[in-house]
Amino acid sequence: MDNSSGVGVIDKAAMVLDALEAGPTSLAQLVASTGLSRPTVHRLAQALVHHRLVGKDIHGRFVLGGRLVELASAAGEDRLIAAAGPLLVRLRDATGESSQVFRRQGEHRVCVASAERPVGLRDTIPVGTQLSMKAGSAAQVLLAWEDHQRLLDGLHGARFTPTILAGVRRRGWAQSLGEREPGVASVSAPVRGPNGRVIAAVSISGPIERLTRQPGRVHSDIVCRIAAQLSDAVRTGQENP
Known part of the structure; x- marks a missing residue:
């Protein structure tokens, strides 16, 4: 075209x-x-x-x-952030865990939207928080579909391996156990823009004791479903029901 x-x-x-x-x-x-x-x-x-x-x-x-x-x-229009709020609340309520959306910004990933777990032990990540691209399931997702050279650069000093990222691409989701912070687990899935590129990651995070040592087995379906709905919202400009 x-x-x-x-x-x-x-x-x-x-x-x-x-x-x-x-x-x-x-x-x-x-x-x-x-x-x-x-x-x-x-x-x-x-x-x-x-x-x-x-x-x-x-x-x-x-x-x-x-x-x-x-x-x-100034335009007041960011489809990703506008659509993320209700979907993250839905994800939080379905899993019982805090939910976030991360975007890559240079050498960091930034939390641009979140829905916190209202009670109990939480893994609090306020909007605006900058985290490393070298650890965590969201970092894995944001790196896994990069081109070869960026992927190699991103793996330097990372706590995950090329084999792990290959698994992320194959499954369509990532999990981490204590990569970013001891005792914290997370599950993430990609959000894609209109051109199919990965533009963000949807995540849930919380204590390993609650998420278990195989959090992806328990929560990957719902995380992927919310990520797909957010991708649709970004492409169409309409929030999913």
């Missing part, structure tokens, strides 16, 4: 932003992803950096910029 608007520079800038949706990207990777020439990509990326639509991480790779977050907030 032709996605051209007829305004060449805008179309090319949009291609650069689309390529950055998957996470930190080098200039060479942007050239490969967009099919544009290296000088064109470099010129566009630097212009987008100037306007804060694109930024750079500590390794000099291009990332989506803070201005995009400000614009989304």
